[in-house]
Amino acid sequence: MPSVDVVVIGGGQAGLACGYFLRRYNLRFVILDSEIAGGGAWQHMWASLRTFSPARWSSLPGWRMPEQGSQWPHRDEVIDYLRHYEQRYQLPVRRPVTVRNVTAGPRRLHLETDHGEIRARAIINATGSWRHPYIPAYPGQSVFHGCQWHTVDYDRPERFRDRRVLVVGGGNSGAQLMAELAPVARASWVTFEPPRFLPESVDGRVLFERASRLWRARQAGEANDETAYGLGDIVQTPAVREALKRGWLYSVRPFCAFTANGVVWPDGREEAIDDVIWCTGFRPALGHLAGLGVQDAEGRVAVEGNRSCVEPRLWLVGHGNWTGFASATLMGVMRNARQASEGVARLLEARRVRSR
Numbered sequence: 593m594p595s596v597d598v599v600v601i602g603g604g605q606a607g608l609a610c611g612y613f614l615r616r617y618n619l620r621f622v623i624l625d626s627e628i629a630g631g632g633a634w635q636h637m638w639a640s641l642r643t644f645s646p647a648r649w650s651s652l653p654g655w656r657m658p659e660q661g662s663q664w665p666h667r668d669e670v671i672d673y674l675r676h677y678e679q680r681y682q683l684p685v686r687r688p689v690t691v692r693n694v695t696a697g698p699r700r701l702h703l704e705t706d707h708g709e710i711r712a713r714a715i716i717n718a719t720g721s722w723r724h725p726y727i728p729a730y731p732g733q734s735v736f737h738g739c740q741w742h743t744v745d746y747d748r749p750e751r752f753r754d755r756r757v758l759v760v761g762g763g764n765s766g767a768q769l770m771a772e773l774a775p776v777a778r779a780s781w782v783t784f785e786p787p788r789f790l791p792e793s794v795d796g797r798v799l800f801e802r803a804s805r806l807w808r809a810r811q812a813g814e815a816n817d818e819t820a821y822g823l824g825d826i827v828q829t830p831a832v833r834e835a836l837k838r839g840w841l842y843s844v845r846p847f848c849a850f851t852a853n854g855v856v857w858p859d860g861r862e863e864a865i866d867d868v869i870w871c872t873g874f875r876p877a878l879g880h881l882a883g884l885g886v887q888d889a890e891g892r893v894a895v896e897g898n899r900s901c902v903e904p905r906l907w908l909v910g911h912g913n914w915t916g917f918a919s920a921t922l923m924g925v926m927r928n929a930r931q932a933s934e935g936v937a938r939l940l941e942a943r944r945v946r947s948r
């Protein structure tokens with residue numbers, strides 16, 4: 593069974609950022625990724641998607657994303673950037689390799705993959721959340737004859753032309769899909785609360801700077817009461833801004849239940865619906881860690897910084913605020929990846945010294 597110092601599970605942006613930092617140490621490491629090609633979840637996002645920050649604010653450590661025309665890089669530019677990034681730093685990515693289970697031995701962690709077993713002295717988990725979409729339970733859902741989709745299924749608006757569609761979810765995905773569907777479908781937007789839009793001048797860069805200030809204040813034990821914008825508030829991308837101007841981003845509160853043909857609204861009115869698109873987010877894709885017994889009832893892992901409290905040879909990178917501020921973004925994952933790589937290097941060096 594092959595053995596390495598470190599396995600990074602996941603070869604999207606978070607895994608690549610870890611690879612960038614791990615190269616600094618004299619460690620044997622490999623990045624295992626279940627995709628056929630590089631680019632992580634970006635390869636599966638919808639066709640018109642653009643980032644919510646300019647290129648220089650959508651970059652991984654070491655190499656800035658090249659600026660190509662539009663201020664807001666297109667999905668394909670991000671994929672291209674991630675593939676070139678991998679080559680530029682000659683990162684040891686093996687794909688397609690899926691890690692199915694991880695168990696703990698006294699000296700090594702054992703990874704069972706669809707290409708055999710591999711042992712490691714430490715693991716950095718960077719598997720994102722795209723493979724674990726979340727759809728809330730609704731009364732009558734199973735009797736509904738219409739189609740139910742999630743953001744992960746959406747590619748372009750044509751399929752929904754002239755259909756009666758509900759877009760559910762008040763985040764960036766819901767707003768962007770609604771902006772795209774409003775002119776072609778009979779679409780309504782359903783959100784739990786009235787959606788909060790950021791001012792036109794606030795993009796992902798501003799949010800990232802704010803997250804950094806919050807992080808620094810917390811590290812220094814200082815108070816920071818910047819609450820003007822939330823990281824979950826909707827960024828006014830050009831398409832969203834245009835849709836707002838046209839009055840397409842009007843939202844209603846949720847329906848109470850499904851019927852066979854549609855939904856029932858709180859006032860008792862029934863409406864026929866063809867499609868429901870759930871833009872209701874994701875949960876961390878951590879099923880392969882079940883054998884380590886590190887997950888809580890919500891499927892999350894208790895961490896100190898971004899290191900597991902239960903399994904000290906396991907770090908988690910890129911899963912969002914619970915593993916580090918803004919760590920589920922291109923720019924924000926850098927700090928998280930550096931922290932994990934330094935932690936791994938320290939642990940392995942300490943063990944090396946002890947075993948001399």
Ligand code: FAD
Pocket residue numbers: 601602603604605606607624625626627631632633634637642643644645650689690691692718719720721722723765796877880909910911920921922923
């Ligand atoms: P992923 O990109 O999901 O990569 C994880 C990799 O791990 C995948 O390649 C997957 O195949 C692999 N994997 C999973 N399980 C296993 C396993 N068991 N074994 C082996 N491999 C495995 N961020 C920004 O900075 N700017 C934006 O404008 C922006 N827009 C977004 C728009 C949408 C619609 C969404 C959903 C997210 C957006 N984000 C944006 C957030 C973020 O950049 C992405 O979610 C990003 O893809 C997360 O990167 P990751 O590497 O953590 O996960």
